[in-house]
Amino acid sequence: GAVVSQHPSWVICKSGTSVKIECRSLDFQATTMFWYRQFPKQSLMLMATSNEGSKATYEQGVEKDKFLINHASLTLSTLTVTSAHPEDSSFYICSATVGNQPQHFGDGTRLSIL
């Protein structure tokens, strides 16, 4: 139980393109979803917290207009990297939770901007 699916797992696109990443909780309804970014050989850094039906809360230094988060239902949150540039290349990971339960993580999405 408690499976989180993330799609796509890997995307390569040209600079200036917008890229959407989906995070789905497959067998539970997630009250909260989190988006993390991980640079090579570094730890996971929280980007934003997303609650269903409300605006995401972004961490300091994360541009909300750059990283658009939509949490339209209890099982789906999306992260859109708008007008992506090479410096946005990274590993993006989502997690989902219910109430005060531990977070369950997706497999991550490797984003490469050429």
Next chain:
Amino acid sequence: AQRVTQPEKLLSVFKGAPVELKCNYSYSGSPELFWYVQYSRQRLQLLLRHISRESIKGFTADLNKGETSFHLKKPFAQEEDSAMYYCALTANAGGTSYGKLTFGQGTILTVHP
């Protein structure tokens, strides 16, 4: 601000040897501590939660508030324990930051046959 420090990036032991992965934290309130594990080509998954006070796969971790540590221990390491281990912290329930995890840098554990 909350911070989690894992001083060892790499840790190698032989099968059957004891292993301890260190984790120290900095937080002004009462935190909740976790250990997450990531096996090769798999997603991050919860290993231990300090409030559960349980042993998973032979691993234990005790929260030491005096030393602000949450070291992960196993008396006899197995080859299948080889993985990346992350220590993480969140504010205690009721706090405004509850649920938001702060991760350490991670420790790669390699258990040799």
